Amino acid sequence: MEVMNFLNEITSRHPEAISFGPGRPYEGLFEVERIGEYLDTYVRHLSDDLGRTRDEVRTLLFQYGRTNGHIHELVARTLVNDEGIRADPESVVVTVGCQEGMLIALRALFARPSDVLLVPSPCYIGITGAARLLDIETVPVPEGEDGIDPEALRSTVTALRRAGKRARALYVVPDFSNPTGTCMTVPARRRLLELADVEDLLILEDNPYGFFTRTGTRRPTLKALDCLRRVIYLGSFAKTCFPGARVGYVVADQQVRMPDGRRTLLAEELSKVKSMVTVNTPALSQAVIGGMLITHDYGLRKANKAATDFYRENLTTLLDCLDRLLPPDRREAAGIHWNAPEGGFFLTLTLPVPADNALLEVSARDHGVIWTPMSYFYPDGGGRHQMRLSLSYLTPDQVTEGASRLVSLLERSCA
């Protein structure tokens, strides 16, 4: 978080700079007017489809509610349509954004001091922050061009075991990860699930960007491939609906044994933790998201076509601009390269000089362009020569102009 302050501070000092910094979704597609419609749709669903009385609807909207939420059945229905994930609604925990989902999952799963959480390196700071809040040790697993490498994972697990520690779970964003934009191949996904079973490892799969493919290729989520209940699925509506609702969910369909010997769903254990974090997810937020799911016939893919097209155009535009302004021979000579993510919000650019706060300062002041030093996302150091470029919060015109400013920085700094 401390490091992010520099980014915020430099952004406020250079308001005219084009920023490849924020990973927030584009907001041009949000419509304030529709909030009331979604709410009405959900209330109609309660009364017309579920036969709830006026008093029951009032209770549901105003009163304390079920800890694991009241739109869990709608979420489960949507998951089948969008991801082919078949989850018992009782295994769905509706959370205050995916962040609360990560926190309560970690708290429920990590009991012993020798338990460690494996994270990709570089890694999304929300999960490392949640682990730090709970004093859970994280151990990085290096990421390759296609994301987490199952064999690197295996050697990390083995080394930990030799050191008397237990790799309890791995956090992973298989589709268009934040911060790098990498995507795991299908064989790697299958291999990861195999390994999880052999090594008795749980997988926390986080999937905020899966919808937003550039190439049209769609890969199955780990959870959809998971026959052995190794995967706890962390869902988010922040990018597919809107972030301000703060509605996410966890699919926790594992059977766990309680202290008294009875077996129960992991979702029930998460419920106990959640009741001590936020009691329950705000009813209005759930109602608005519920209304959106109903409106879109329990499938958000079609509803996200405009958003998907928008992010695709931005990513394509950036790749095209960079390629045009720094053709292969020039960039190879300069020692500059970047990945070509198949989707998502992020791209990684590597340069021969440190992409640090000092270069960011020059970039903002002299070239009018902002980006995030990749080193911010390395739990144990690394990424010194890389920057994360985020595409989600700009228009295609801004991307074009931003790319040109970026190349002017690169030409000056890497000459």
Next chain:
Amino acid sequence: MEVMNFLNEITSRHPEAISFGPGRPYEGLFEVERIGEYLDTYVRHLSDDLGRTRDEVRTLLFQYGRTNGHIHELVARTLVNDEGIRADPESVVVTVGCQEGMLIALRALFARPSDVLLVPSPCYIGITGAARLLDIETVPVPEGEDGIDPEALRSTVTALRRAGKRARALYVVPDFSNPTGTCMTVPARRRLLELADVEDLLILEDNPYGFFTRTGTRRPTLKALDCLRRVIYLGSFAKTCFPGARVGYVVADQQVRMPDGRRTLLAEELSKVKSMVTVNTPALSQAVIGGMLITHDYGLRKANKAATDFYRENLTTLLDCLDRLLPPDRREAAGIHWNAPEGGFFLTLTLPVPADNALLEVSARDHGVIWTPMSYFYPDGGGRHQMRLSLSYLTPDQVTEGASRLVSLLERSCA
């Protein structure tokens, strides 16, 4: 939590029983229709009073937001009017209900393993649960008829110091506490603040019930009396607005020193923790509560007149019924007594036989009345002969009928 399951389970097996169990607010005063009005009022405030553009309003409602919330200024204004608490809006952290406020305050304050949290005994389970989630040790301080006794507190702090531990903070509900209904006298409040200063102790003041006086007597909150910034005030809109919004707040106006030596507000430290728990409080929930504050001219006391009257009537009715059905000579002979709280949702009844799950089972099955064993609220055992009676979720007629059923149980069991 485990123990609460028995209460839920017995309630579902005896749906016809009158339940003095739930501490939730009465919902007959909620109006679904007004949600849209409050939202509109808040949006008009943003545009007309604060000059926000349509795009800015859209961003505020839909996008990720300020970690510490966007209604902090409205909350600070309301606090002056309702409680005489003057808080810099920057010291107000808007949270997902008071529960998140407790969790993040504990996480920010407790750094060393030797730090302990003092709690009244008996105690609200939300705070002990949050402490358990964070592996923070709690130490009970016995409560007298007027709540926490400052001298008992002092000897506890001294004993802890001798044992090499530090009492970092005390959690307390000075007004009409849950579960006992006790209220601290003003001299005890002043003495508590003095002690906090002498013993270098912080106070977490939780005040969900302060509005709801039976006798009309209104005492200053600890925070209003706090000249030395010893008090962290935990606010809730669950009872004064509605629980489903899940909006609470923390006033954390203490100066703290950061690792780099700079001084900052404790609210800033809470912000770092909150960003790893829920990122920010849902915008819609904040907007609806913000609209309510504006509608009621930044003061919730008048707006809560009907609720205050309602709870007063319930509490008065229960006290009158018990007194009529078990006059002083009869109850003294039977070894039964109860307190007469000056307000709030709860009353404590003491009986000569154990008020345990077995008696609760008989009570529900044979007498059609449910209550909460007080032992549920004792962190270290105790309260075996007491029950908590909650008044908030019944009508006066139900209270009357419930009191008569309760007395039939008492006459049968304590004979």
